[in-house]
Amino acid sequence: MLNVVVVKGVLARPSQLVELPSGTRLLALEVTVRRPDGPAETIPVSWLGAPAWGEDLDVGESVVVAGRVRRRFFRSGGSTQSRTEVAAASIARSSSLDKVAALVAEAMDSLATIVSESTPSGIRL
Numbered sequence: 413m414l415n416v417v418v419v420k421g422v423l424a425r426p427s428q429l430v431e432l433p434s435g436t437r438l439l440a441l442e443v444t445v446r447r448p449d450g451p452a453e454t455i456p457v458s459w460l461g462a463p464a465w466g467e468d469l470d471v472g473e474s475v476v477v478a479g480r481v482r483r484r485f486f487r488s489g490g491s492t493q494s495r496t497e498v499a500a501a502s503i504a505r506s507s508s509l510d511k512v513a514a515l516v517a518e519a520m521d522s523l524a525t526i527v528s529e530s531t532p533s534g535i536r537l
Contacts (some may be wrong), residue, residue: 414526416479417498418519420506421445424454427469429462439466441503443477459500467469474506478519 424442429523439462446452457477459466469475479500488494502518504511 413505415521416466416519416526417479417481419443419445419455419457419477419478419498421455421475423471423475423530424429425468426471436460437462439469439470441475441477441500443475443498446490456495456497457500457503458497459503462500463502464474469505471503475503476506476512477503478515 421443428440430438432438437460439459441457441459442454443457444452444454457479477498477500479498479502481494481496482499483494486495500514505517506512510534
């Protein structure tokens with residue numbers, strides 16, 4: 413199964429750090445992607461084990477996120493709720509070209525591995 417996502421956009425709100433009961437740091441972000449052919453879309457992003465610099469990310473900052481799409485379920489107000497979000501594996505500021513290139517190359521490697529395992533030889537990504 414393939415679940416790889418790369419998103420480039422701007423932060424719609426400041427990053428929000430949440431300390432989980434386990435002590436793990438979770439950084440919550442909202443990334444807005446502007447489409448040329450339609451309305452902007454805001455995508456929730458969660459980043460487990462985020463480095464300290466992630467707390468400094470602020471509204472309007474351009475970022476690139478690589479990770480996977482996940483849907484999580486939780487109880488709220490006596491009922492089960494769900495949220496679809498991007499679980500970030502890595503995030504880079506768009507201005508850090510070397511870091512963005514490495515992040516995208518890693519995502520492409522994941523895609524290439526999956527494609528080469530599931531397609532006839534000779535077809536490449």
